[in-house]
Amino acid sequence: MTRDEARQAAQLAFAASGEEIGLGDAGALPMPIEQLLTLDETHPDVVEAHTGGLTGFVYRLRTPTGDWNIKRARSASLVQNPDGQTSFLNEVQRRCELEALGDDCPPGVVRTRYASFRKGLIVSPWIDGEIARRWDERTLSSLFDLLVDLYLRGFFEWDVSPGNVVDDGSRLWMFDFGYMYRFDPRVDFNSNGLDALLFHPAERFETRNYFAVLLEREKAAGQGAALKDFVLEKQIALAAYERLVSGLRAMGATHTVIGLFTAIIARWTRALREDPAALYLAEGWRSHRLDLDDDLRGQTCTRRTLARTDWLIEAVSEHFVALKALDAFFWHDAGLSREALLAQLADDRASAVRWQIAT
Ligand SMILES: Nc1ncnc2c1ncn2[C@@H]1O[C@H](COP(=O)(O)OP(=O)(O)OP(=O)(O)O)[C@@H](O)[C@H]1O
Ligand SMILES: [Mg+2]
Structure with a gap:
């Protein structure tokens, strides 16, 4: 079990x-x-x-x-x-x-x-405020502070979706705890223990929220603008994760848990220096893929699910070799050929069309 x-x-x-x-x-x-x-x-x-x-x-x-x-x-x-x-x-x-x-x-x-x-x-x-939609240094720092504070106290929030984060103009607030689960940060990576290493606070925000914003940004202002916003978010996430690791050290967390976070920090630091676009592609793949899976599993698909699926289809069509080199494919996608992946995504898209919910 x-x-x-x-x-x-x-x-x-x-x-x-x-x-x-x-x-x-x-x-x-x-x-x-x-x-x-x-x-x-x-x-x-x-x-x-x-x-x-x-x-x-x-x-x-x-x-x-x-x-x-x-x-x-x-x-x-x-x-x-x-x-x-x-x-x-x-x-x-x-x-x-x-x-x-x-x-x-x-x-x-x-x-x-x-x-x-x-x-x-x-x-x-x-809370007197609005759904957080403007992501800048203030709002990103505020959200990551909150996610890290919760994490260090053993609360892992899975659903960092837009409707669950309100901005009062000075800080961000969370008020929907329907998918927040307990864990022990000294020995666990998230509420699945050490069994699901894809999932961590920054990933949750990127998957449930930020990559949808970046998707819109790509469409409205181009990939360069989206990449710039991504880099800002990663820099802030990086600072938050450094605080997270200090907190974990202070509470005597295991080498395993600390090592997982220092590996993430090292990966981001290197990518920001050498090739942020590659990190964008890999994290974008992971986030859009996971969110598509969530929506299919809950049978709660929207137009955005279709837009994400289209992003994934385009990514495989144009960047299959790069994604493979980045080790971006996971779970049932790992090891699939380009053609098999495209066929899988076409199936998923058909399911997403079938499971549209009224919004
Ligand atoms: N304390 C609050 N202050 C300000 N706005 C709030 C507050 N609580 C809820 N809201 C608003 O109400 C909406 C729904 O709240 P909440 O997310 O708690 O309900 P929900 O039924 O869990 O929704 P969903 O299942 O769609 O996540 C939020 O998106 C937000 O706009
Ligand atoms: Mg909610």
């Missing part, structure tokens, strides 16, 4: 047990709990509603004590896999653990006023 399977089994057993998990005082909410449990966009004090989410409905409730985020679980998640089915429970678990950190809870992690798994309700302050 993998770690993921063990976690899923424990979460499904917990859900079936009828046991409750949560935090906070139902008597100290911005509105009586009965009203919060039936809140929807027809309420006059709901000034914003996000009802297109896959796991919950999110309402921005205006009250004399400020704006609140009222998140209510869907009766069944729209994501057709065990992680999706347990994501609300997972979010309540993470919020309990993050709140338990008290003053050690990283800046940029939203606080939780109240959470109840059985009631399907989470209440937290509304």
Whole structure:
């Protein structure tokens, strides 16, 4: 049984047990709990509603004590896999653990006023800001600080997608913990232990978020402009990973874990000096390929999934030899010929067309 399977089994057993998990005082909410449990966009004090989410409905409730985020679980998640089915429970678990950190809870992690798994309700302050879309030195540094802070405390965030990161103008915030899993940073590389070495914080951001931005940038302003943005992000990620390694050393992490990060740092440093375009190609392949796989597995494909697939098809058509030399192919793609890869991607594209969800 993998770690993921063990976690899923424990979460499904917990859900079936009828046991409750949560935090906070139902008597100290911005509105009586009965009203919060039936809140929807027809309420006059709901000034914003996000009802297109896959796991919950999110309402921005205006009250004399400020704006609140009222998140209510869907009766069944729209994501057709065990992680999706347990994501609300997972979010309540993470919020309990993050709140338990008290003053050690990283800046940029939203606080939780109240959470109840059985009631399907989470209440937290509304962050006054916008989805982070402008990636510059400030926003990238802020996000990487947050990801590294979480990592060093044993929280691995898998879904660093645009809808899960808000910018308040001075720092970035995270508030959706549906796919944040625990691990021990002293011995594990991520929440899969040492079994899935492709995945780490910068990779998560690049895969779920930044390479989609770079894809748009390539289209709008050309490859040179996208490469420049990529280099900025890598420089900031590099500084963050140096802090990450110091943190790991300070907590006595194993040579294995530290070695994995110092190898990443060495690879990036060398590529930034010698051939950033090659690193762009390799990381772009990895990110677009992984994101395509995620979307296919969750059967949650969008137009962007198709754009990513087209990027991959073009990359194989034009840069197969370079990608091979960079050792960029992984999993079922490793060892495939150019023709076999193109056939595989054509199949994936057809699936992505079939599994388009309404957005
Ligand atoms: N505390 C908050 N402050 C500001 N905006 C928020 C906050 N919480 C949620 N939002 C907004 O609501 C949206 C949905 O929130 P959230 O990601 O928690 O819900 P979700 O159901 O998990 O969505 P999905 O399944 O699509 O990730 C976010 O994309 C963001 O725009
Ligand atoms: Mg979300």
